[in-house]
Amino acid sequence: MQNRRGGDIAGDQQQQLSIARALIIKPKLLLLDEPTERIQPNIIQQIGKVITCLGGWVDMAILLVEQYFDFTFEHAGIFFMLRRGRVVGSGTKKGTVRAQFMDAVSV
Numbered sequence: 001m002q003n004r005r006g007g008d009i010a011g012d013q014q015q016q017l018s019i020a021r022a023l024i025i026k027p028k029l030l031l032l033d034e035p036t037e038r039i040q041p042n043i044i045q046q047i048g049k050v051i052t053c054l055g056g057w058v059d060m061a062i063l064l065v066e067q068y069f070d071f072t073f074e075h076a077g078i079f080f081m082l083r084r085g086r087v088v089g090s091g092t093k094k095g096t097v098r099a100q101f102m103d104a105v106s107v
Contacts, residue, residue: 015039019050030054030062036071044071051075073098
C-alpha cells in the first residue's frame with residue numbers, strides 16, 4: 001500500500017486517508033463532512049472510534065456534518081439540528097431524547 005497513490009485506493013480507504021492527512025497538521029478545528037458516506041459498516045465503526053478518541057483527548061474541536069443520525073448521536077456531544085438549512089433545535093447528548101431530535105428534523 002505504501003507505493004499506491006491516493007486516487008488508486010478504494011473510497012473507504014480514501015476517506016480514512018483524508019482524515020489522516022487532516023490530522024497530520026494538528027488542526028484546532030477538524031471539519032468532517034459526512035465521513036460515513038459510501039463507507040462500509042466496519043469502517044464506519046472505526047471512524048467513529050477515532051472521532052470519539054480525538055474528542056476526548058486532543059486539543060481540537062470537531063465539527064461533524066452527518067445525515068446518519070445514529071452515528072452522530074453516538075459520537076457527538078453537542079447537536080445542532082438543521083432542516084432546509086435552518087437550525088431547528090440544539091442540545092447536548094446528556095439532555096437529549098432521541099425521539100425529540102427525530103421529530104425536530106422530520107419534514
